[in-house]
Amino acid sequence: MTGRVRWPAFGGFAVVGLVAFAFTQAAVLAQSSPGAGDAFRPLGANAEDIREGRELAQTACAKCHGADGISVTNGVPHLAGQRPSYVYSRLKAYQLGDRAGGDGVHDMRLMNALSGDALATIAAYYSSLDPAPPAEGAAPGYEDPVAAGKSAAAPCARCHGENGVSRKAGVPSLIGLHPKYLVESMKAYKEGDRPVDETNADMKKALDALNDEDLKHVALYYALQTDNNLTRAQTPSPGGPPAGKEALAACVKCHGENGVGSGPVNPNLAGQDATYMLSALRAYKAATRDDETMTPKVKNFSDDELKAFAVYYAGLDPKPLGILKPLSPDEWAEKCDRCHGVNGNSVRPEVPALAAQRVDYLDEAIKAYRSGVRTSPEMAAMSSILTDDDIAGLAAHYARQKGRPVVFIPVPEK
16 A cells, blocks of 8 residues: 555546545544544545455455445445545544444444555445445335325315315414414314314314324415415404403413414414304313313403404414425435435535435434434434435435446646
């Protein structure tokens, strides 16, 4: 080995410019954390380096990652065709304790015995191999939750109005309600925790036909209507003056002076149908609709005072919820591709290729970034907003992309 390890030229598409991640021998010998003091300069590897890397990989890595860098072990990534700079930096991170590992399945303790040059040859060897083939079969079908919610909510429009804006006195608007609150409310009717009479028997019947996933989709559909259709209920007021500031003190902690709930389980009241709100308040007072917070608060108010609360909140303009529309796996992948390359074929030396990677490994890795087990400011920000379904969709998407090696073209030193 010379003091300078060089990465090989690989088949595939060319990357023009200074793209190879380099490390100084001083940084390697000092075992500083990757990225902390590593220099960037063009490197390569010759045939001897790759042969040495293959021998080391057969001893230290093949048990888990496969003889040819194609893993057959759950949760263990393919390394064949991976970007050499990324492989080297991650091996150093395991060696220095900066990356989780050594759990018996993904045991990286063997790295402790290897020098920086040895790690570099292992990275060069794996990057010289053809990537794993894409996962077979079609990715699981994607169901658009908003479209599903619109379809499931079709029977609701007859009473609650198109887009969830009520036009019938005594019937609540569904627009402007947080999805979590609306799901809990629908479940309360299904489970008998809210009274059912001749006025809402049809709703109970309609809800009984929906499963929990349907309810989530319906709630999401109505929540997203606030982007274009947000307005007060188109219903008459029961009349009378609105509640004054002093009387509202009993309500503002949970529902705010502006009618926006202080949390997802506290309903937004701004623009809600006044007749419905008055009916609900009367039910809380009579304990036919019981709630450990609401029942004690309203029992000492007169009917006129309850009416004033309803009139006040009905006269306010509802506010947007700021709920994000879910993205499909392909839409999420477009965002990930900005760093990981088109179809997960990274052209950034420090960023891993995702194409044709094991689906179980991708799923676990993204969740590890989301939980903080793995640390990366960029990945933490991206993964924090992903649901388990989003992660499963992304993993399935990238596992089925064709992996492509990269040609690294070093810029001559001046």
